[in-house]
Amino acid sequence: MHKTPTSSETNVHPHVSYNVTIKHLRAFLSLAQHRSFTRAAIALHASQPSLTMIIQQLEDIVGCSLFDRTTRNVLLTPEGEDFLPVAERLIVDFDLALENIRVTASARKGRVGIAVVHSVATRIIPRVLGGLLSEYPGLHVQLRDGNSADVRRRVRQNEVDFGFGSKDEEDTDLDFRPLFRDQMGLLARNDHPLIKSKKALKWADLNGYDFVGLTSDTATGPIIRQISHLPQSVIAPRFEVSTNTTLWALLESGIGITTAPALSIENSRNQTLRFRALNDPTAWRHVYVISRRGRTLTPMAMEIMRRVRAEVAAIASKHQLIEAGTP
Structure with a gap:
């Protein structure tokens, strides 16, 4: 049976002019957690169209769909499941590095x-x-x-x-x-x-x-x-x-x-x-x-x-x- 490609699959571009950013990773994690564009956008203090565009960019970059969209839910694809722990680790490391810089800078101000x-x-x-x-x-x-x-x-x-x-x-x-x-x-x-x-x-x-x-x-x-x-x-x-x-x-x-x-x-x-x-x-x-x-x-x-x-x-x-x- 011929499978009709999803909207994200039809918009995957083999060559894109942008790279994955922290904004992409945070949007991915929020959507994976809330399983709803509306709830994820609220958690990120962003608009739903903006979140949709960011997720689309991320999928264009990696070259595959990370989410399956249904009328009731947004679920991770197998590729999305594989990417989830990687994204979580990157965000944790990034946030920890920022905190270390803040602590060091704060201490240096008084030293x-x-x-x-x-x-x-x-x-x-x-x-x-x-x-x-x-x-x-x-x-x-x-x-x-x-x-x-x-x-x-x-x-x-x-x-x-x-x-x-x-x-x-x-x-x-x-x-x-x-x-x-x-x-x-x-x-x-x-x-x-x-x-x-x-x-x-x-x-x-x-x-x-x-x-x-x-x-x-x-x-x-x-x-x-x-x-x-x-x-x-x-x-x-x-x-x-x-x-x-x-x-x-x-x-x-x-x-x-x-x-x-x-x-x-x-x-x-x-x-x-x-x-x-x-x-x-x-x-x-x-x-x-x-x-x-x-x-x-x-x-x-x-x-x-x-x-x-x-x-x-x-x-x-x-x-x-x-x-x-x-x-």
Whole structure:
């Protein structure tokens, strides 16, 4: 007996210009569940003609009928029965993936990772975070302190959202926006002769004193090496360290002197160490907001940046050795 083809079979096209979408799958599952175009359309908040068109498109794509239409019911064909668990699994996986993204994005909005050099970590960040925590009790901040090379590396590798540190050279992966600059000076114990001296200090005055230098991966090391006619004791320091923790421990013990940027001692509670500006020549450290090019920062990250800039501006307005940068 010759079988009269169904309407969907006569409209199956071997070549179609569209692909299966989530809308197709949701329409298929709703119709399979409700077995009625009217009830399925209501559940999908769609019109019945729209649902009919979507199902027709899906059948065109797969090349066969997925439903048998009768006057009373809409039933799955054998092909539709085979496709049902596949569609269910795809929708479950898709919805789960969306939920995971929402949860991750929601958590990230309140979680900020920052890489930061020692002076900014100790002199600026505590003041900024104090106000933020009271306003945003759900805020989580991860601070990764280190030298400027550490900051750039962490930002480049996406270990943090952004960082505060110095610029070594142009980097195609990183964006540098000026934050501030501060003058280099002498840092030593308060009983050191150079600290007690009443005259203005020059770099040449450091000659003959044991010097504690910082390694080349810090911001201070390269700055000093660019100064001409430095005393030999500074060019070839007796001690060389890579962290400010070790540096300050040596100085507090009376083991040598060093040079440091002005912010490093700003508002410090340390009563043992003192800072004095050095001139002839005047040398500056430049600190930047460092971010990875192409990365979108969260509103909370941007808010922390804004408050850090405001705090820097407040400090610079009272300190002639610190100048706020232009964003």
